[in-house]
Amino acid sequence: MDIIVENLTKKYGTQKAVDNISFKVKTGEVLGFLGPNGAGKTTTMKAITTFLLPDNGKITVGNFSIYDDSEEIKKHIGYLPENNPLYENMPVLDYLHFVANIEGVEKSKMLDKVSEVVDICGIESEKYKKISELSKGFKQRVGLAQALIHDPAVLILDEPTTGLDPNQIIEIRQLIKKIGREKTVILSSHILAEVEATCDRIMIINKGRIVADGTSHDLRKQAQGKEILKVTIEDGDINEIFEALQNLEETEMVDFIEKSSSTFEVQSKNNKSSRRAIFNLCVKKGWPLTQMTFVETKLEDVFRELTMN
Amino acid sequence: MKKIWIITKRELQAYFDSLMAYILLILFLGFSGFFTWIYGSDIFFIKQASLEVFFNIAYWTLFFFIPSLTMRLLSEENSSGTIELLLTKPVSNWQVITGKFMAALILIIIALALTLPYYITVANIGNIDNGQVFSGYLALILFSAMYISIGLFTSSVTNNQIVSYLLTLSIGIFFQVIFLMLSSNFPGLLGRTLSYLAVNTHFESMIRGVVDSRDLIYFFIFIFLGLVLSETMLIKKRYA
Numbered sequence: 001m002d003i004i005v006e007n008l009t010k011k012y013g014t015q016k017a018v019d020n021i022s023f024k025v026k027t028g029e030v031l032g033f034l035g036p037n038g039a040g041k042t043t044t045m046k047a048i049t050t051f052l053l054p055d056n057g058k059i060t061v062g063n064f065s066i067y068d069d070s071e072e073i074k075k076h077i078g079y080l081p082e083n084n085p086l087y088e089n090m091p092v093l094d095y096l097h098f099v100a101n102i103e104g105v106e107k108s109k110m111l112d113k114v115s116e117v118v119d120i121c122g123i124e125s126e127k128y129k130k131i132s133e134l135s136k137g138f139k140q141r142v143g144l145a146q147a148l149i150h151d152p153a154v155l156i157l158d159e160p161t162t163g164l165d166p167n168q169i170i171e172i173r174q175l176i177k178k179i180g181r182e183k184t185v186i187l188s189s190h191i192l193a194e195v196e197a198t199c200d201r202i203m204i205i206n207k208g209r210i211v212a213d214g215t216s217h218d219l220r221k222q223a224q225g226k227e228i229l230k231v232t233i234e235d236g237d238i239n240e241i242f243e244a245l246q247n248l249e250e251t252e253m254v255d256f257i258e259k260s261s262s263t264f265e266v267q268s269k270n271n272k273s274s275r276r277a278i279f280n281l282c283v284k285k286g287w288p289l290t291q292m293t294f295v296e297t298k299l300e301d302v303f304r305e306l307t308m309n
Numbered sequence: 310m311k312k313i314w315i316i317t318k319r320e321l322q323a324y325f326d327s328l329m330a331y332i333l334l335i336l337f338l339g340f341s342g343f344f345t346w347i348y349g350s351d352i353f354f355i356k357q358a359s360l361e362v363f364f365n366i367a368y369w370t371l372f373f374f375i376p377s378l379t380m381r382l383l384s385e386e387n388s389s390g391t392i393e394l395l396l397t398k399p400v401s402n403w404q405v406i407t408g409k410f411m412a413a414l415i416l417i418i419i420a421l422a423l424t425l426p427y428y429i430t431v432a433n434i435g436n437i438d439n440g441q442v443f444s445g446y447l448a449l450i451l452f453s454a455m456y457i458s459i460g461l462f463t464s465s466v467t468n469n470q471i472v473s474y475l476l477t478l479s480i481g482i483f484f485q486v487i488f489l490m491l492s493s494n495f496p497g498l499l500g501r502t503l504s505y506l507a508v509n510t511h512f513e514s515m516i517r518g519v520v521d522s523r524d525l526i527y528f529f530i531f532i533f534l535g536l537v538l539s540e541t542m543l544i545k546k547r548y549a
Binding site: 046049050051052053071074075077079081083085086087088089090094098099101102103104146 | 316326390393396397
């Protein structure tokens with residue numbers, strides 16, 4: 001199901017949490033919401049799941065409008081809210097059965113669906129325990145399981161990997177990637193690497209507005225106007241090398257990365273490349289050039305640039 | 310209908326799992342039994358084959374116990390955030406409200422059913438008026454339903470269970486005591502209105518064996534009012 005958001009605006013009191021946002025998500029697409037805390041990611045998600053009514057704007061899921069057909073929309077959405085709220089006193093299996101019932105899963109398919117989702121989310125060993133007895137990682141998986149149990153066309157996951165350890169994060173990521181193939185998924189995160197690894201498309205939101213939208217490749221290209229190199233030049237006086245590098249015509253900025261190993265970061269001017277010049281310099285001075293690699297603009301830097309003001 | 314039952318079942322399970330149900334049953338039956346059979350103006354003291362003593366005791370035990378049942382119904386969902394999950398499931402506000410209401414009511418009905426031995430005992434030692442017993446229990450159920458409905462409403466406005474409990478008592482005390490007290494100070498229409506608003510007026514009449522439509526309407530109005538106000542609070546959440 002496609003999700004179309006048009007001119008979404010939501011204020012909390014006088015504070016504009018979401019400011020006239022518009023975007024589309026196609027079936028089978030995994031969209032990542034990236035943004036600082038308070039950017040408006042959760043509010044946007046709550047509006048799509050019909051929990052919050054916007055002050056302004058239109059949202060359609062499939063062909064259903066959140067205003068007129070919210071009951072219908074709810075049937076097709078699996079939602080994992082921020083902080084993963086759960087009924088702590090219920091055993092896992094009972095909870096999943098409850099959700100399956102509420103979602104309208106047919107009685108005849110209920111046992112199969114529950115065991116299927118227990119299997120997919122890897123909670124087989126914990127299924128008889130009370131939810132309060134589970135570790136955070138397993139609670140997160142239960143939250144994911146309840147979002148999947150009715151096989152919805154749309155998944156809205158708000159920070160699905162908060163608080164998980166690195167192993168669990170990788171597993172959940174793989175899980176999301178696998179599920180995401182036939183469903184429309186929106187997930188939000190602060191962890192850039194995760195959004196990059198799991199999502200087809202990334203949208204950066206800041207102060208209620210979209211500040212970037214594209215694949216991670218697109219976003220990097222946008223920000224990478226300048227070539228940045230990491231070079232190790234040996235056998236010379238560090239400060240002499242530093243100065244020599246700075247004096248090259250193509251370089252704009254030179255920085256020490258590690259003085260002990262004589263490693264520098266060299267940033268070239270716009271649309272210029274310093275690689276040949278550095279090589280020639282080393283040949284002229286007799287300094288062995290033992291390392292020259294590209295430093296890719298980290299997504300972190302793109303993020304910082306777009307969201308720090 | 311089915312969705313309402315799913316919610317009712319879950320809430321009932323929660324009551325029993327948390328031992329809340331058992332504690333309530335034991336305390337309610339304990340108090341009722343003690344003051345009906347052993348202490349004070351008990352049945353043997355009054356020397357009449359009637360359960361009026363029990364009904365009047367229950368008038369107060371239910372007044373204090375019901376808010377403790379209802380206080381978590383919505384405030385816990387509010388404080389833990391599960392309300393957000395519940396309301397994004399394909400279930401309507403009304404089904405949620407009714408489901409929770411029914412769970413508390415069923416628990417009270419179980420508690421009342423467990424007092425049937427009182428009836429059997431008195432029926433065996435005296436000439437009991439069965440019609441009066443029937444309308445007395447009906448009064449207790451309607452009375453309970455009304456306070457459950459008020460308690461559900463106070464639970465919907467807060468995320469703090471204690472606040473909910475106290476609010477229910479605060480609202481309840483008007484119906485339970487204050488309206489009646491005031492009505493004797495005011496003559497004419499105001500006095501009559503206050504008297505009609507007091508729950509005791511209708512309760513007394515029913516435990517005497519009189520089932521009057523005015524009394525039934527009274528209870529249904531306030532049961533309905535509480536449920537509608539609770540639903541309004543749920544709707545307000547969506548506008549945050």
